[in-house]
């Protein structure tokens with residue numbers, strides 16, 4: 001599955017980095033960075049959780 | 065089950081003059097055991113009528129999904145900042161907090177530059193204006209930044225543990241433990257030097273005037289201009305896009321916001337554990353469990369009965385309810401954090417093994433708490449140190465176990481005395 005982030009929408013609250021540290025990080029300004037654009041298994045689960053928790057709806061996980 | 069707009073209108077007219085103040089926020093709950101009224105409201109609909117302090121009739125959202133929908137919908141504005149009617153507030157708040165962070169009226173004796181700064185409060189701004197200022201301070205509040213503060217926070221807390229251990233037999237955990245931990249971390253992250261700690265406490269923990277706060281901020285900025293560090297003030301001074309008025313406004317908000325909330329949460333988590341000894345033993349036998357348990361402390365012990373109310377800027381339909389333009393909507397973290405539709409069975413139960421991520425204790429959406437990552441570290445380390453340092457700790461009394469007035473016009477609880485005995489001897 002493919003992960004896409006919208007850096008423009010991010011508010012830097014860091015939920016993604018907290019629940020899926022192997023998939024997301026935050027840059028020096030706190031804005032989301034995508035570490036793993038393709039995820040399966042445990043990483044997919046974590047990425048989905050991050051997408052659900054992201055308060056800015058800045059994360060999408062989809063088949064392509 | 066959703067409530068139609070006609071039902072809402074009927075409900076609004078039907079309850080006018082209700083002798084039970086059915087449309088005020090309830091006063092019969094305690095911070096860890098909220099009023100049963102919230103469960104009734106959740107049953108009644110996604111939104112139910114609520115009175116606001118200016119006489120305006122608005123709504124309150126108590127279901128998890130409705131709360132999340134409102135908080136992420138850009139058609140709601142933070143202005144006008146109206147407060148819901150709640151139970152009596154304390155005559156004199158014990159500390160400065162959310163109310164100080166959200167000026168509803170500008171104090172008349174404030175100088176002009178400070179008045180302009182007051183209007184730049186993140187919690188009263190929308191859209192691009194808000195995100196420009198918010199992005200100016202996110203850098204010091206990332207997960208990575210919070211992690212890099214861990215060793216400092218741990219050392220500082222070890223000092224506080226040693227201090228209370230040496231002091232006396234009965235200790236007020238709120239005032240003598242949680243408060244200094246929250247204030248010292250706040251100073252550390254913002255960039256207030258240790259020698260100004262006492263001044264910070266006098267101005268931002270004890271009540272003071274807005275003018276006194278701005279005078280302190282200005283003097284501090286002068287002092288720090290040629291003395292950079294790893295902190296918010298350094299970032300603000302180095303940001304060419306910010307005006308002096310914006311910098312002062314941001315600092316005024318950051319210094320006032322969240323410090324009391326951290327102290328509140330440490331105190332409340334302590335009370336929750338001391339009144340649930342089996343949960344306390346569970347964490348003591350595996351302190352790694354404190355990390356996820358912080359989310360449960362936040363869920364079960366939310367300080368915000370409602371957040372700052374949002375106002376619809378146009379007609380908005382959510383879950384079948386039409387919210388008319390101009391209507392204020394208060395959203396309730398306390399209620400959403402106990403919505404069985406989201407949390408499943410036993411949402412009222414305090415359970416440190418629950419996956420409580422996704423709680424609304426830090427808010428949600430673009431105004432979601434900026435300090436939440438550092439707050440998590442503070443709460444985790446403070447509770448871990450208590451568990452490890454005081455195996456025989458027991459509760460003597462806690463104000464929070466009784467129904468509690470609100471601390472401010474904003475519907476938040478304030479921590480009260482939490483008296484504990486540290487040893488059995």
Ligand code: HEM
Pocket residue numbers: 186187188198250253317318321322323325326329367368371372373424425426427428430431432433434435436438439
């Ligand atoms: C356990 C501790 C804390 C709790 C429960 C808490 C709670 C909250 C909540 C619920 C909001 C959203 C209000 C709304 O949407 O109406 C918020 C916003 C905010 N918090 Fe916290 N907070 C905590 C700690 C902190 C700390 C440590 C800081 C700063 C160092 C902080 C700074 C802020 C700021 C600046 C905002 C406004 C953000 C914006 O409007 O974009 N908070 N907090």
Ligand code: SF4
Pocket residue numbers: 005009010011012013014015016017024026030031032053054055056057058059
């Ligand atoms: S959770 Fe969303 S808003 Fe927060 S840092 Fe990650 S992408 Fe940005």
